[in-house]
Amino acid sequence: MSLNSTTATEDLADVERVLAGDAxxxxxxxxxxxxxxxxxAWRYCRDRGRAEELAQEAFLRAWRGLAQWRRESSFxxxxxxxxxxxxxxxxxxxxxxxxxxxAAPEPSGPAFQHHALAEKSSQEAVRRAVLxxxxxxxxxVILFYFHEMDLAAAARTxxxxxxxxxxxxxRARALLRRRFPQLEDEQEALEFSTATLERRPNIEAHxx
Amino acid sequence: MKPxxxxxPETSPAALDRILxxxxxxxxSSGFLASVMERVQxxxxxxxxxxxxxxxxxxxxxxxxxxxxxxxxxxVRLILSAMREISLAPPPLPAVAVRPxxxxxxxxxxxxxxxxxxxxxRRLAGRSGLL
Numbered sequence: 001m002s003l004n005s006t007t008a009t010e011d012l013a014d015v016e017r018v019l020a021g022d023a024x025x026x027x028x029x030x031x032x033x034x035x036x037x038x039x040x041a042w043r044y045c046r047d048r049g050r051a052e053e054l055a056q057e058a059f060l061r062a063w064r065g066l067a068q069w070r071r072e073s074s075f076x077x078x079x080x081x082x083x084x085x086x087x088x089x090x091x092x093x094x095x096x097x098x099x100x101x102x103a104a105p106e107p108s109g110p111a112f113q114h115h116a117l118a119e120k121s122s123q124e125a126v127r128r129a130v131l132x133x134x135x136x137x138x139x140x141v142i143l144f145y146f147h148e149m150d151l152a153a154a155a156r157t158x159x160x161x162x163x164x165x166x167x168x169x170x171r172a173r174a175l176l177r178r179r180f181p182q183l184e185d186e187q188e189a190l191e192f193s194t195a196t197l198e199r200r201p202n203i204e205a206h207x208x
Numbered sequence: 209m210k211p212x213x214x215x216x217p218e219t220s221p222a223a224l225d226r227i228l229x230x231x232x233x234x235x236x237s238s239g240f241l242a243s244v245m246e247r248v249q250x251x252x253x254x255x256x257x258x259x260x261x262x263x264x265x266x267x268x269x270x271x272x273x274x275x276x277x278x279x280x281x282x283x284v285r286l287i288l289s290a291m292r293e294i295s296l297a298p299p300p301l302p303a304v305a306v307r308p309x310x311x312x313x314x315x316x317x318x319x320x321x322x323x324x325x326x327x328x329x330r331r332l333a334g335r336s337g338l339l
């Protein structure tokens with residue numbers, strides 16, 4: 001039995017127990033899905049405390065609406081779609097503090113900093129820039145990468161046709177690429193410098 | 209000769225994919241599960257919401273429906289009868305419209321008298337310094 005089907009069976013069993021009146025059985029669901037939901041919420045706001053609050057709210061909504069889960073789709077699909085709705089509406093009510101896309105910081109040059117730190121900071125700048133995208137483009141990016149680039153899963157979570165999601169994703173990527181035109185060169189430079197540094201001990205050994 | 213399009217340098221999709229896909233895994237805090245379950249237990253322990261008292265409300269709703277419905281029917285009936293009366297009896301035309309030629313003299317006389325009285329009143333008011 002695969003891990004996914006085991007999880008699905010456990011989810012189903014826990015849902016049945018909760019619906020039969022055993023509230024404690026919901027702990028199993030929270031235990032299995034807390035990490036994905038907190039990580040998903042984190043991608044929406046990039047604030048750890050807020051991510052946990054959002055995830056908690058999503059679990060509570062799931063608890064209240066557990067009877068509405070029709071067994072046509074998997075529990076995780078239903079839970080992610082519900083969570084996306086919660087995150088979207090909560091962040092509309094109290095938006096995360098975002099910079100406009102133009103004001104998103106430039107990734108710093110790798111030549112003057114330690115390569116690992118530079119790489120991390122430039123990647124973080126790109127990830128933060130995702131939050132500066134208009135909402136209709138932001139969410140497809142968040143969910144596409146959250147679902148490990150599974151377009152169908154992201155489309156199911158957003159309850160959108162795959163074609164629409166693909167078009168929005170493409171537009172979002174174009175916006176990001178325009179904002180960070182130097183990123184590719186920088187990545188290559190970073191990879192080159194990392195490779196050089198990794199080779200250095202060998203070079204030193206050869207010299208000795 | 210066609211002008212060559214200047215293309216701005218862009219990040220490759222692969223570079224973006226690499227960055228956005230490689231997000232560090234965030235671990236929920238140790239108290240997260242407990243805090244969610246605490247709220248779930250609170251909700252589970254809360255008494256169920258008081259159901260709407262349909263038994264008591266139904267007579268009132270029925271009465272209100274009858275009164276409002278009857279009123280609406282009466283209003284429509286009134287409007288319809290008024291409209292019927294208007295359409296059946298055409299409004300009486302003024303005498304001037306019936307006999308235009310004979311009435312013109314009197315009409316002009318009345319207008320002249322009005323004009324005269326207006327001019328006189330203005331003159332009198334002007335003399336007394338009211339205007």
